Amino acid sequence: MRVRLISCALIIVTLTAPFAAAQKVDLTIDASKAGAKIDRNIFGQFAEHLGHGVYEGIWVGPGSAIPNTRGIRNDVVAALKAIKVPNVRWPGGCFADEYHWRKGIGPERPETLNPNWGGVIEPNTFGTHEFMDFLDQIGAEAYLSVNVGSGTPQEAAEWLEYLTTAQPTALAKERAANGHPAPYKIAFLGIGNESWDCGGNMTPEYYLSQLKVYSRFVRNFNPTQQEKQQMLKIAVGPGGGETRFAEWTEAVMKAWQNRQWSLDFNGLSLHNYTVVNWEKKFASVGFGEAEYNQILKATLEMEGLVSKYSAMMDKYDPQKKVALVVDEWGAWYAPLPGSNPGFLVQQNSMRDAILAALNLNVFARHADRVRMANIAQMINVLQAVILTDKGKMVLTPTYYVYKMYVPFQDATFVPVTFDAGTYTNGNVSLPRVDAIAAKDKAGKLWLEITNVDPNQPAEIEVSLPGITAKSAAGETLTAPRVDSVNSFDAPNAVVPKPISAKIQGGKLAVKLEPKSVTVISVEQ
Ligand code: AHR
Numbered sequence: 001m002r003v004r005l006i007s008c009a010l011i012i013v014t015l016t017a018p019f020a021a022a023q024k025v026d027l028t029i030d031a032s033k034a035g036a037k038i039d040r041n042i043f044g045q046f047a048e049h050l051g052h053g054v055y056e057g058i059w060v061g062p063g064s065a066i067p068n069t070r071g072i073r074n075d076v077v078a079a080l081k082a083i084k085v086p087n088v089r090w091p092g093g094c095f096a097d098e099y100h101w102r103k104g105i106g107p108e109r110p111e112t113l114n115p116n117w118g119g120v121i122e123p124n125t126f127g128t129h130e131f132m133d134f135l136d137q138i139g140a141e142a143y144l145s146v147n148v149g150s151g152t153p154q155e156a157a158e159w160l161e162y163l164t165t166a167q168p169t170a171l172a173k174e175r176a177a178n179g180h181p182a183p184y185k186i187a188f189l190g191i192g193n194e195s196w197d198c199g200g201n202m203t204p205e206y207y208l209s210q211l212k213v214y215s216r217f218v219r220n221f222n223p224t225q226q227e228k229q230q231m232l233k234i235a236v237g238p239g240g241g242e243t244r245f246a247e248w249t250e251a252v253m254k255a256w257q258n259r260q261w262s263l264d265f266n267g268l269s270l271h272n273y274t275v276v277n278w279e280k281k282f283a284s285v286g287f288g289e290a291e292y293n294q295i296l297k298a299t300l301e302m303e304g305l306v307s308k309y310s311a312m313m314d315k316y317d318p319q320k321k322v323a324l325v326v327d328e329w330g331a332w333y334a335p336l337p338g339s340n341p342g343f344l345v346q347q348n349s350m351r352d353a354i355l356a357a358l359n360l361n362v363f364a365r366h367a368d369r370v371r372m373a374n375i376a377q378m379i380n381v382l383q384a385v386i387l388t389d390k391g392k393m394v395l396t397p398t399y400y401v402y403k404m405y406v407p408f409q410d411a412t413f414v415p416v417t418f419d420a421g422t423y424t425n426g427n428v429s430l431p432r433v434d435a436i437a438a439k440d441k442a443g444k445l446w447l448e449i450t451n452v453d454p455n456q457p458a459e460i461e462v463s464l465p466g467i468t469a470k471s472a473a474g475e476t477l478t479a480p481r482v483d484s485v486n487s488f489d490a491p492n493a494v495v496p497k498p499i500s501a502k503i504q505g506g507k508l509a510v511k512l513e514p515k516s517v518t519v520i521s522v523e524q
Contacts, residue, residue, distance in 0.1 A: 045377075195207045306370060
């Protein structure tokens, strides 16, 4: 892969958007140099018991006036099906390390506390069966996080037996009595969450001792998951670029390299939120170009982190057997005024659509190591793809990016070379454009191009050596302002629109609007 992001000195054009001169950018896609598969699981979601992420966002209860199927909102299910969500991580986050699964099964559900997130009552009405029903309705796979913080290996092991055994054990009979005689399929299992902080303030050594015990006993007994489709176990990994996380990663990967038969895990998690200043977080609404540009600059740190931890993992696992799983990422802004600060409620703007595209492109470029990722969080929390307010639902600009990227799920990465140019605001510069390409299973070529520059359009010309392109078609997502949002009153302010792309002299030509995300398919 040879993506050149060259900071070239470009003439600074200070015209405002309608009159701005288009910048020319040449791209070359060499479809003969196919790379790794872009695993569909990098388009995963995360749903924690936090604020209105689960209650109201997913679960309204069977008695609700909001249309639902067994308590799960129909509008949300339809929206998530349309973006082909591959997996959902649940029940947390920090919540997972205080979650006791037995409280969320059966007819009696005790009310407990959710001390991490606003100290509210957790009714436990959405538990194991409701989560698995929700997954079934949206067609996604389960990524469960077991409680390593305040739980025990026995509790975790029994949860797995309850979920997966086909033998008539007491736990299987209990599962059947609770409505599900057949064993569930559990595709992914996280062993702890942020065990270096909210998950128990563990040292790498202490976590490793826990990981060894838990990973030994959390057995998946589902007969269909023994040879093929085995459950993948994911260990806690780094949470940013601090030195302590390099030490953590070294310790966990070294243990993997020196493992005995009784220890195995298949993924190492990475958490990284986009925040410029944790003490004074940026607003999610009503911001200007400076905040747009600074947040996007900050989000590009993902590339450095993924490269750094991939290289560290290469040392112990050169065959890339262990996946880097970016299972919490996204923009973290100040809570919306008037909301419960513990509920992490934020709006989602055109800026977040660009941010999502830039991160998904980082994951795609590292598809050989990054085989799973989960944006935080799916509904009503942080960089959500869906916002709800009682019976109303709105799809965010980030949602539409996920929709436009569906063709990249399980497609084969194809290298794109280009000089990105530079977009500068104040003293902060970043690449003007970003792009990825891939071939889907039917051999169709797909190209994504992000025009980061909020002021100037981009004239794109794409050379396609080895390809006889006949036609091209695509969709683009843009908005009048960097802080444009979809609201309950105006839900369609930021939605994708068709874009005209031409094949001229064998090359693809397309003009991109400022601050836009565009996906184009090429017919051969
Ligand atoms: O996504 C919100 C929180 O951020 C998660 O619970 C935790 O894992 C992380 O610190």
